[in-house]
Amino acid sequence: MKRKLWLVMVWGLLCLPAALAEAPDPNDDLVPDQIDLDNLEKPLLGGKATDRPESSVDQRLQAFIDQGRDLFADPGLGTSGKACLACHQDPAASLGGKIQTYPKFSKVAGTVINDVHQVNLCLTKPMKGQPLNADDERMTALLAYLKSLVRPD
Numbered sequence: 001m002k003r004k005l006w007l008v009m010v011w012g013l014l015c016l017p018a019a020l021a022e023a024p025d026p027n028d029d030l031v032p033d034q035i036d037l038d039n040l041e042k043p044l045l046g047g048k049a050t051d052r053p054e055s056s057v058d059q060r061l062q063a064f065i066d067q068g069r070d071l072f073a074d075p076g077l078g079t080s081g082k083a084c085l086a087c088h089q090d091p092a093a094s095l096g097g098k099i100q101t102y103p104k105f106s107k108v109a110g111t112v113i114n115d116v117h118q119v120n121l122c123l124t125k126p127m128k129g130q131p132l133n134a135d136d137e138r139m140t141a142l143l144a145y146l147k148s149l150v151r152p153d
């Protein structure tokens, strides 16, 4: 009997390092994988805006907006054969300024949702696709595109 107890204790000790190693990093879900927090470029940590030419920042954002525009017209995001554009045919007129209003109460969801939830609602319900993670580059691109839309009036 004593021997069994001893064995259980040794087994427990052997498992401890594995349990510790697998402990999830609490920041895992909050910080996009591609961002290396230890090596952030200086301007992001409060450097002067002039440290980096304005145009290169704009170009990087523009690349995301362009990718988002392509995704918006891509039926491959879902499995229903419909792209976002199929329902939101005049995106600037129908969605311009909308994404900035989130979080807000959604009648469809029956609760308060944020911008990522809203895009995923459309992605999963009418488009019958997989939801995108908040840190998925494609979600960032779609949001960048939606945010770039300006109502024509």
Ligand code: HEC
Binding pocket: 072, 077, 082, 083, 084, 085, 086, 087, 088, 095, 098, 099, 118, 119, 122, 123, 126, 127, 142, 146
């Ligand atoms: C089958 C049709 C359909 C498709 C495809 C679709 N949507 Fe929607 N979408 C809707 C409907 C219906 C609403 C709700 C309209 C409303 O409440 O004003 C909506 C609402 C939205 C809203 C919120 C508008 C607001 O007034 O707050 C956004 C943003 C949006 N869609 C983005 C997208 C994106 C991005 C995609 C592609 C990933 C997409 N939609 C695909 C039908 C669709």
